[in-house]
Amino acid sequence: MPMRHVPVPLAALLGAALSFLPGCESTKSSSGPTPSDTQVQKSLPGQDAEAWKRARVGDRVTYTFSATQGPERREGSGTARTLAGQLTVEVVAVQQPWVWVRLAFTDAAGKPLVQPKLAQDLLLPVRADATRPLDVPHGGEATAERASSAGRDWEAVRYVSDQRPVDGPLRTRVYANAPGPLYLTHGLLEGSTESAGFHTPGGVKLTLREFREGSDDASAPVPALERPLGPGAYFDRHVDVGPAPSVQRVCFTAERGYLLRTEGPIEAPQAAPCSDFSQAEPEPLEEVLLSLPWEALAPTDAPPAGASTTRGTFTAEGHSVPALIEQSTENVEGVQRVFSQTTAAEPWAPGLAGLPHEARFQPLASNTERVVAGGKREPEGGTRIVRWGSWLGGAK
Numbered sequence: 001m002p003m004r005h006v007p008v009p010l011a012a013l014l015g016a017a018l019s020f021l022p023g024c025e026s027t028k029s030s031s032g033p034t035p036s037d038t039q040v041q042k043s044l045p046g047q048d049a050e051a052w053k054r055a056r057v058g059d060r061v062t063y064t065f066s067a068t069q070g071p072e073r074r075e076g077s078g079t080a081r082t083l084a085g086q087l088t089v090e091v092v093a094v095q096q097p098w099v100w101v102r103l104a105f106t107d108a109a110g111k112p113l114v115q116p117k118l119a120q121d122l123l124l125p126v127r128a129d130a131t132r133p134l135d136v137p138h139g140g141e142a143t144a145e146r147a148s149s150a151g152r153d154w155e156a157v158r159y160v161s162d163q164r165p166v167d168g169p170l171r172t173r174v175y176a177n178a179p180g181p182l183y184l185t186h187g188l189l190e191g192s193t194e195s196a197g198f199h200t201p202g203g204v205k206l207t208l209r210e211f212r213e214g215s216d217d218a219s220a221p222v223p224a225l226e227r228p229l230g231p232g233a234y235f236d237r238h239v240d241v242g243p244a245p246s247v248q249r250v251c252f253t254a255e256r257g258y259l260l261r262t263e264g265p266i267e268a269p270q271a272a273p274c275s276d277f278s279q280a281e282p283e284p285l286e287e288v289l290l291s292l293p294w295e296a297l298a299p300t301d302a303p304p305a306g307a308s309t310t311r312g313t314f315t316a317e318g319h320s321v322p323a324l325i326e327q328s329t330e331n332v333e334g335v336q337r338v339f340s341q342t343t344a345a346e347p348w349a350p351g352l353a354g355l356p357h358e359a360r361f362q363p364l365a366s367n368t369e370r371v372v373a374g375g376k377r378e379p380e381g382g383t384r385i386v387r388w389g390s391w392l393g394g395a396k
Helices: 035-043 046-053 180-185 285-297
Strands: 025-028 060-069 081-095 098-106 122-127 141-149 152-162 170-176 188-194 202-212 233-240 246-255 258-265 308-316 319-332 335-344 365-371 377-390
Touching (some): 188 285, 202 285, 258 285
Parallel strands (some): 122 246
Antiparallel strands (some): 060 202, 141 152, 233 377, 246 258, 319 335
């Protein structure tokens, strides 16, 4: 069945980067650790894991960020889109083994951004323990250095992966060898990705601005999981494509600063959600944080010529929200088809409370119909989000 607007997972949208914010002041160290020494230390399972177990309310890291995204090179014209501000990653509650982290993108003055995808704080429950070994090696060539950032000198490792000769990006990551108070982002001091080749020009960058350690006696109640980045929540999508319709469940969790995502068919809606992440590929939180500003700048798809948009209501199990319904007719291989797509009129509407960030900015429903003799329409299939919620106990 011909379908349009294929959803892409959030983390896969990280493009490339060009930034105007200053990086860490750093110099290569002649007396510091060698790259091989630092790689071995980074791979030891102790430092980050123990830091998460000692997490305190008020632990916080703040980065400046910038993103630039120009028109695709094949367009040859247009105006570059830019975005800059600060990102705060802060522990807001601890109920071991869970550490509740708040993510907030704001402008330089701390005010909300106008870009819808970054306009609201996001909540991120992270397990301080691990259900399986997690080890995501840093890619690229490693160089040891001393870096000065956020008013402190750090023994660090710079990882550079240059894929520009094959139309790939230039990726640079600088990690503190001993993460210490930067455990929330695995010790990231600076990260940038710059595009090359035939991709959309531009890029994204994070630079550590400051950090703060919480107090041992600080406490706070576990917050409601109304605006989850993903972990702690799930959503089900009914997929009616092909001979065997199914319901696909997308589940999210996080462990020690790594995000895990699974997707697969479920046999029954009442099946215990999100109990197995053993096959999920871990993605470092800092990589997701780099992807979000880039994704926020991406232009939305323009409706096809002749498309009509009407207002309506999207309903799912226990939820009802205002929606925009786009409909267009196209001739595909000699057959006239009608494509319909439903999106949230307001992605942060209260009726979408608990829906993972990824799903808020994808079509809530889409379908295709074939126009047959007499102008009748025959359904050819589609997808529709049918339910969502929290699988994490205590997160209502």
